[in-house]
Amino acid sequence: MKIPILLAVFSFGFACLALAVEVPPTGVVQFDHAKVEGAFAQGLPLLANSSYKVSAGRRVTGGTAELHEHDTDLFYVVEGSATFVTGGTLVEPKESGPGEIRAKGITGGAERHLAKGDVIVIPKGVPHQFTAVEGTFLYYVVKVTQ
Numbered sequence: 001m002k003i004p005i006l007l008a009v010f011s012f013g014f015a016c017l018a019l020a021v022e023v024p025p026t027g028v029v030q031f032d033h034a035k036v037e038g039a040f041a042q043g044l045p046l047l048a049n050s051s052y053k054v055s056a057g058r059r060v061t062g063g064t065a066e067l068h069e070h071d072t073d074l075f076y077v078v079e080g081s082a083t084f085v086t087g088g089t090l091v092e093p094k095e096s097g098p099g100e101i102r103a104k105g106i107t108g109g110a111e112r113h114l115a116k117g118d119v120i121v122i123p124k125g126v127p128h129q130f131t132a133v134e135g136t137f138l139y140y141v142v143k144v145t146q
Helices: 033-042
Strands: 002-012 015-022 045-048 052-059 065-068 071-086 089-091 094-097 100-103 105-107 110-115 119-122 128-145
Touching (some): 033 045, 033 052, 052 071, 065 071, 065 089, 089 100, 105 128, 110 128
Antiparallel strands (some): 002 015, 045 052, 052 128, 065 100, 065 128, 071 110, 071 119, 089 105, 094 100
8 A cells, every 4th residue: 555645765876766655565575586687787676665665776886975864774785895984974964855864975984895795784874875886786775764
């Protein structure tokens, strides 16, 4: 059942999609390999509802800094490697949507190297940013809304 009043704005790389937020499914959800491969080819969401979002992230460059006031991000790296900064202070932050802040960068954060097989959890309220990407970087993203 869709709740038309709520709207989630979701961005990965250069793509920005508006999705109607749905009530979480009560049954098992499976995505076949063709749908998953298609989602990774473009960096697209697979499922979004009022409790969580599942996406196939794709990056070939760094990106803007982000802070989610309500979502905890869980990343599982499938391919490639990247430099990822967490914590610190956002530089010139601007609200991009309800509970979503974007910024030019981060000062004072911790630099991390992410590679295939790594998992990282970014709690709500923690600034984060991909600052460099080596090749094509593919990762599953689960956003848990709190």
